[in-house]
Amino acid sequence: MALLRRVKSQMSIFAHRRARGLLEGEYGSVFKGRSLDFDDLRAYVPGDEVRDIDWKATARHGSPLVRHYLAVRRQTVLLVTDTGRNMAAESRDGEEKKDVAVMVLGVVGYLAHRHGDAVGLVSGDAGDSRTLPAKTGEAHLERLLRAVHDGTSLCSAPSRIETQLDFVARNYAQRMLLLVVVDEGLPGAETERLLRRLRAQHEILWFTVRDAELAGAGARAGDAIDVATSGLLPGRLAASASLAGAYTRARDERDAARLSLLRRLGIAEADAGGSHDVVPAVFSLLERHRRGR
Structure with a gap:
């Protein structure tokens, strides 16, 4: 899989873990009307939607947490x-x-x-x-x-x-x-x-x-x-x-x-x-x- 390895290598050069999460998050938001299921909470990073912040969990934790969703429908x-x-x-x-x-x-x-x-x-x-x-x-x-x-x-x-x-x-x-x-x-x-x-x-x-x-x-x-x-x-x-x-x-x-x-x-x-x-x-x-x- 030489070509795909080259793609992965370029992605790893650009994206550390946090940045890759943002990249994948942007991809996941592409489709309009996509069905979503709640997955877990994760730390807020710049670019996250404010509406996804879980304010109760944020108050308990002491720093912003956002709700992370998984797509139900495959595209x-x-x-x-x-x-x-x-x-x-x-x-x-x-x-x-x-x-x-x-x-x-x-x-x-x-x-x-x-x-x-x-x-x-x-x-x-x-x-x-x-x-x-x-x-x-x-x-x-x-x-x-x-x-x-x-x-x-x-x-x-x-x-x-x-x-x-x-x-x-x-x-x-x-x-x-x-x-x-x-x-x-x-x-x-x-x-x-x-x-x-x-x-x-x-x-x-x-x-x-x-x-x-x-x-x-x-x-x-x-x-x-x-x-x-x-x-x-x-x-x-x-x-x-x-x-x-x-x-x-x-x-x-x-x-x-x-x-x-x-x-x-x-x-x-x-x-x-x-x-x-x-x-x-x-x-x-x-x-x-x-x-x-």
């Missing part, structure tokens, strides 16, 4: 990710974007596993979508991560997340949590139509894997290649201040369009440019989703 988490050739390109921090995507999927998948939730996968590119049914267990989660990692290469078809969103809309009626992991593509009218349709049925979280910086890619590798179009960008052009400025403006416009769309639809989003940023970004994503209700 289904569907990981929806791009495995087109865009995700085989370099991320902002120099890794392949697919490695960052695997970390995101693994962190959320592992949190789901810890809560006893089933995890499934829809992945693909512009030409096709593939699915693995929702199941529980670490071996199953490793299989999902391996399918994403091994299914993404420069030989893949172009990326087009709308193909996967349409597949989910047509094939999944049961209410689920959808985690959508994509690169920095520009959302359009079809993206909005599909997300509106899915938002009416499911909880949705959106995670963007950041592209490499233009100047950084040229400096590290000489000539740069746009994997989406197979176009060659000579290193001397990548180092051009005017071209870098145009690239930055185009990226900022894409970001603004994406954020505007997701905010209109009430979908929480986060991003990361490298694996080491993923765990805090996932925590932020879950927290935004909870507070956005």
